[in-house]
Amino acid sequence: MTNIVVLVKQVPDTYSERKLTETDHTLDRESADAVLDEINERAVEEALKIKEAGEGEVTVLCVGPDRATDAIRKALSMGADKAVHVSDEALHGSDLVATSRVIAAAIGKLDSVDLVIAGNEASDGRGGAVPAVVAELLGLPQLTHAHHLAVEGSTVKVDRETADEGITHLEANLPALVSVTEKINEPRYPSFKGIMAAKKKPVETYTVADLGIDAGEVGLTNAWSAVQSASPKPPRQAGERVEDDGEGGTKIAEYLVGQKLV
Amino acid sequence: MAEVLVLVDQVDGEVKKSTYELLTAARTLGEPAAVVVGAPGTAGKVKESLAAYGAAKVYVAESDDATTYLATPKVDALATLAEQVSPAAVLVSATSEGKEVSGRLAARLGSGLLGDAVGVNADGTVEQSVFGGAFNVTSKSAKGTPVISVRPGSIDAEQASGAAAEEAVELPAVDPAKSAKISGFEPVVGGDRPDLTEASVVVSGGRGVGSADKFDVVEQLADALGAAVGASRAAVDSGYYPAQFQVGQTGKTVSPQLYVALGISGAIQHRAGMQTSKTIVAVNKDSEAPIFEIADFGVVGDLFNVAPQLTEAVNQRKG
Ligand SMILES: Cc1cc2nc3c(=O)[nH]c(=O)nc-3n(C[C@H](O)[C@H](O)[C@H](O)COP(=O)(O)OP(=O)(O)OC[C@H]3O[C@@H](n4cnc5c(N)ncnc54)[C@H](O)[C@@H]3O)c2cc1C
Ligand SMILES: Nc1ncnc2c1ncn2[C@@H]1O[C@H](COP(=O)(O)O)[C@@H](O)[C@H]1O
Numbered sequence: 305m306t307n308i309v310v311l312v313k314q315v316p317d318t319y320s321e322r323k324l325t326e327t328d329h330t331l332d333r334e335s336a337d338a339v340l341d342e343i344n345e346r347a348v349e350e351a352l353k354i355k356e357a358g359e360g361e362v363t364v365l366c367v368g369p370d371r372a373t374d375a376i377r378k379a380l381s382m383g384a385d386k387a388v389h390v391s392d393e394a395l396h397g398s399d400l401v402a403t404s405r406v407i408a409a410a411i412g413k414l415d416s417v418d419l420v421i422a423g424n425e426a427s428d429g430r431g432g433a434v435p436a437v438v439a440e441l442l443g444l445p446q447l448t449h450a451h452h453l454a455v456e457g458s459t460v461k462v463d464r465e466t467a468d469e470g471i472t473h474l475e476a477n478l479p480a481l482v483s484v485t486e487k488i489n490e491p492r493y494p495s496f497k498g499i500m501a502a503k504k505k506p507v508e509t510y511t512v513a514d515l516g517i518d519a520g521e522v523g524l525t526n527a528w529s530a531v532q533s534a535s536p537k538p539p540r541q542a543g544e545r546v547e548d549d550g551e552g553g554t555k556i557a558e559y560l561v562g563q564k565l566v
Numbered sequence: 567m568a569e570v571l572v573l574v575d576q577v578d579g580e581v582k583k584s585t586y587e588l589l590t591a592a593r594t595l596g597e598p599a600a601v602v603v604g605a606p607g608t609a610g611k612v613k614e615s616l617a618a619y620g621a622a623k624v625y626v627a628e629s630d631d632a633t634t635y636l637a638t639p640k641v642d643a644l645a646t647l648a649e650q651v652s653p654a655a656v657l658v659s660a661t662s663e664g665k666e667v668s669g670r671l672a673a674r675l676g677s678g679l680l681g682d683a684v685g686v687n688a689d690g691t692v693e694q695s696v697f698g699g700a701f702n703v704t705s706k707s708a709k710g711t712p713v714i715s716v717r718p719g720s721i722d723a724e725q726a727s728g729a730a731a732e733e734a735v736e737l738p739a740v741d742p743a744k745s746a747k748i749s750g751f752e753p754v755v756g757g758d759r760p761d762l763t764e765a766s767v768v769v770s771g772g773r774g775v776g777s778a779d780k781f782d783v784v785e786q787l788a789d790a791l792g793a794a795v796g797a798s799r800a801a802v803d804s805g806y807y808p809a810q811f812q813v814g815q816t817g818k819t820v821s822p823q824l825y826v827a828l829g830i831s832g833a834i835q836h837r838a839g840m841q842t843s844k845t846i847v848a849v850n851k852d853s854e855a856p857i858f859e860i861a862d863f864g865v866v867g868d869l870f871n872v873a874p875q876l877t878e879a880v881n882q883r884k885g
Contacts, residue, residue, distance in 0.1 A: 353572075359757055401673050436667075440669075440673050461749075465809070469661070476742070487809060528679065530708050531704070534701055536701050542860065552871065565767075
């Protein structure tokens with residue numbers, strides 16, 4: 305029996321325009337459509353594969369505003385068994401370390417977790433550090449950026465693949481934390497049956513106080529780093545455009561010479 | 567002057583360029599102290615080059631565990647030193663592992679984390695560029711020793727001489743129940759072209775290139791321009807080019823003097839990784855392709871006609 309927790313995040317759809325709010329420089333979540341981060345669908349898929357290969361239970365854990373329930377339902381409709389949703393006004397504007405603390409505390413509420421699976425990097429913040437920080441806080445081995453994952457008995461093996469390092473073969477004993485890359489699998493689509501079943505699956509909701517965390521330790525005013533100013537860059541303007549009349553390559557060369565780029 | 571700890575990024579004794587960028591940035595905040603975490607004998611190989619970029623001190627944390635466990639030996643070394651010397655800041659490259667090490671360190675020290683900085687100011691604030699360069703942000707740390715990760719390629723490395731005085735650091739034993747063991751490593755083979763994040767010219771190919779074989783059209787133009795080769799996610803997913811060359815939101819962020827996009831539509835996620843390039847040139851068959859909205863010079867045409875002609879013209883000019 306493997307108990308797996310999958311960390312899922314709701315993010316603004318990258319296809320829609322993303323903005324910072326003018327008042328407090330936090331992500332303007334209302335201006336964009338919100339979706340379950342694509343990388344987290346892959347994390348759920350990987351958990352379901354482990355469950356289906358043996359025995360296990362998959363719990364999804366999400367820290368985010370009320371409307372993140374849509375993202376949770378999506379994960380449940382793919383086949384996860386239950387969910388934990390930490391939602392609290394006090395969390396607005398929390399930084400990476402505070403968010404990781406909340407996640408770690410929520411995982412601590414669950415019994416005997418064998419494996420935590422996260423995405424390697426959320427598409428909204430490019431943080432790429434929440435999984436490592438959660439491993440730090442829980443004292444779990446960190447097997448991050450997995451493009452291949454295998455659980456054999458009580459050991460977990462991962463091929464870590466990053467663009468700056470190459471491939472690193474990692475192994476550890478359970479319990480452990482894994483983060484997956486976008487190359488690990490193709491996530492399944494929820495079936496109609498899955499969508500109907502998800503409506504009845506249990507979702508437990510916690511506030512930060514329920515987790516034993518003081519509201520004064522999280523949120524924007526208590527963030528350990530603060531944005532002082534933010535300004536949108538002026539958008540790029542389209543420049544010159546020509547049809548290729550057989551001389552397109554030569555025209556680019558002339559342009560580059562004019563710009564002293566060659 | 568307070569010390570500024572700089573985590574040295576090195577592979578088998580070869581220092582990565584991003585480390586020199588960190589040492590340069592560290593000088594705006596205090597006195598750079600390089601921290602070498604590696605197998606026994608590593609510091610001897612890297613000391614001279616660290617001295618050439620102004621490292622006043624070189625802290626040496628060497629052990630066999632340092633290379634056989636992921637991330638934690640580096641966090642241990644930096645945390646130990648941060649407590650001993652109360653540095654003005656700790657600087658780490660914002661690579662995949664560097665982001666993880668800096669996050670863990672900030673959590674362990676109870677410090678503010680400033681991630682993916684593109685500039686470090688003398689008052690301790692940093693510049694960040696978010697949403698693929700759509701916003702510029704200035705941030706500061708509000709608690710403890712600031713832990714700053716700096717995006718590779720965003721600061722110009724400048725030489726300066728440093729004493730590089732060595733000092734040994736004792737690493738705590740690794741607890742295998744809390745760390746992942748490295749059982750093998752296959753480094754990225756760089757080849758002869760410049761590194762993507764460091765190159766001043768990048769030529770990228772997309773789905774429009776059509777196959778792995780035909781990617782040599784992209785490579786030939788890159789070689790004529792002395793450029794690095796990049797690829798869109800669609801090109802990577804279709805197996806035309808290896809994943810390490812992906813440019814975009816989930817790939818690398820590049821900001822070269824010149825970016826040439828061949829057969830790339832210019833989806834928002836691709837733009838997120840290249841739209842801060844100084845000059846953008848695009849070739850695409852489709853005059854409606856969004857890449858043209860941000861291109862300084864665009865040619866509507868078949869890349870298989872346009873790119874070889876451009877390669878030829880550049881080669882001729884070089885004589
Ligand atoms: C969460 C998420 C993250 C993502 N991250 C990234 C990322 O990091 N990087 C990235 O690139 N994408 C990323 N994407 C994918 C992105 O949305 C696009 O699908 C991708 O960038 C498209 O690649 P492309 O432009 O090569 O392909 P297409 O969109 O298929 O465009 C191919 C273009 O080639 C042109 N063409 C075809 N033949 C020729 C020819 N002979 N000559 C000239 N032009 C020709 C066509 O007109 C077309 O415009 C991400 C998507 C998501 C959802
Ligand atoms: N608020 C959150 N709730 C649940 N999981 C999260 C949250 N933030 C980040 N994660 C997890 O951490 C991964 C990496 O996120 P990040 O470090 O923010 O780039 C995500 O793919 C999620 O799996």
